[in-house]
Amino acid sequence: xxxxxxxxxxxxxxxxxxxxxxxxxxxxxxxxxxxxxxxxxxxxxxxxxxxxxxxxxxxxxxxxxxxxxxxxxxxxxxxxxxxxxxxxxxxxxxxxxxxxxxxxxxxxx
Numbered sequence: 001x002x003x004x005x006x007x008x009x010x011x012x013x014x015x016x017x018x019x020x021x022x023x024x025x026x027x028x029x030x031x032x033x034x035x036x037x038x039x040x041x042x043x044x045x046x047x048x049x050x051x052x053x054x055x056x057x058x059x060x061x062x063x064x065x066x067x068x069x070x071x072x073x074x075x076x077x078x079x080x081x082x083x084x085x086x087x088x089x090x091x092x093x094x095x096x097x098x099x100x101x102x103x104x105x106x107x108x109x
Contacts, residue, residue: 005073016059019066031070038062 023031067073
């Protein structure tokens with residue numbers, strides 16, 4: 001079962017078993033060891049009354065790191081948001097330049 005990293009819906013449905021099966025299918029021992037370590041990692045949580053307890057890492061935390069580390073998955077949000085910010089910055093700079101160009105043109109008359 002090859003993981004389809006193009007489909008967000010398919011990615012969201014992946015379970016730990018699917019990731020383990022993918023690592024086995026690809027013959028990636030490092031990925032399998034990494035998954036084992038991550039699945040057994042405990043995190044501390046604190047209740048509202050101040051008591052702390054430990055839980056195992058969620059698949060929500062494991063899944064994206066596995067995809068990025070072993071399948072070279074790059075979330076679209078990061079690259080497109082960076083490009084969007086750059087585009088917006090250029091548009092703002094052009095508007096500012098046009099404003100001042102028009103102002104200096106009025107002074108020159």
